[in-house]
Amino acid sequence: MTLFTIDHEKCDKDGICALECPAHIIEMTDNGPVPSVGAEEICIRCGHCVAVCPRGAFTLNFLSPEECMPVKKELALDAAHTEHFLRSRRAVRRYRDKPVPRDLFEKALGIACCAPTGSNRQEVQWLVIDNKDDVKKIAAHVIEWMRHLVKTRPELALPLNMQTLIQHWEQGSDRICRDAPQLVFAHASNEFGSAAADCHTALAYLELALPGFGLGSCWAGYVNYAVGQWPALADFLSFPENHSCHGALMVGFPKFKYFRAPKRNNPVVRYHGEQHFHKIF
Incomplete structure (x- = not known):
């Protein structure tokens, strides 16, 4: 053919x-x-x-x-809408006590799968934890990993405030998974050199797609860090053989709304062939 x-x-x-x-x-x-x-x-x-x-x-x-989905001119973002959309995005760390419907989440995930990948391999795979008890177990695994580092590698634990996070956990406050109703992991085979970049890009697409469905997210950095360091957590998640996890998001319905977008640092750029850095205002 x-x-x-x-x-x-x-x-x-x-x-x-x-x-x-x-x-x-x-x-x-x-x-x-x-x-x-x-x-x-x-x-x-x-x-x-x-x-x-x-x-x-x-x-x-x-x-x-x-x-193919038709590209509609009337739905294209102009510069002002693009700026508002991206600047108003917030990392959500407080969630309503409400499960995320799978059909709703999968619509956002379908958009995330349109993220570019190296040579269009599209090898990113997803692990979704939507049982709140399992999310809590994952947080507990991360805390155990932190306790181990506090004792054995304090030079790593101290800059990441692990002792404080452990204390908060013992007081009933989850600063690892933030009581999120859902976690989603992006993973891919180690045989692909672009696996990490592909997963990061797909997670960024997902993060940007979720607000359109009334959902919010925040990168679960401690969880992702622990996955590669703590065998008990890796065993619990059971990624396929020869796969690595390259990022995780907490997902849920935001508890609060945001009314303004805080300022961020201006870009610092040096154009090749010039000696000085420029700040873009």
Whole structure:
């Protein structure tokens, strides 16, 4: 089966598909686009060719124009909406005592899966903990790891305020998982060099998608740190063999609303060839 077919009644032979293809496997002829030699093996299945064709003439053997979400101009963010959306995002650390419906969460997760990955491998996998008792067990594992570090590696524990976190835990305050109703982990096979970056990007997409569904999140840094250090926690989570966890989010319905966006440091940048750093105001 050929890699792609062309609707010649629609194709105007503009060559955009060939120019856009990141793998350079589309060649233009007098009859329109054709796959180059070995195209089937080289194709990274990104779908750019289908997405970029203004006339919808390009169909891959695994993707047609009709299967793609249409890009609507009226829904595109302008500069002001983009700034407001990103600047107003907050890390949520206080959650309502309410479970997250799976169907709602999975809609956001479906958006996160559109995050770019190295060579479009799309190898990010997810582990969701939506039982609150299990979330509490994970926090308890992290506390045990911290107690171990306080005793054996105080030089690591001190800068991370682990003794204080342990004390708060013993007083009934969970500063590890923040009483979140859900945790989500992103993991991938160690055979992929871009695994960490792919997971981080996917988690960032998820974090940005969640508010659209009324949900909030915060990176569970202590949990993610402990996963790679504390065997008991790794055993509890049971990631697939040869997989590493590259990040975790706490997820839930925010308990409070935010009414303003605090300032952040201005960018510090140096353009190549110049000697001085610039602060962008």
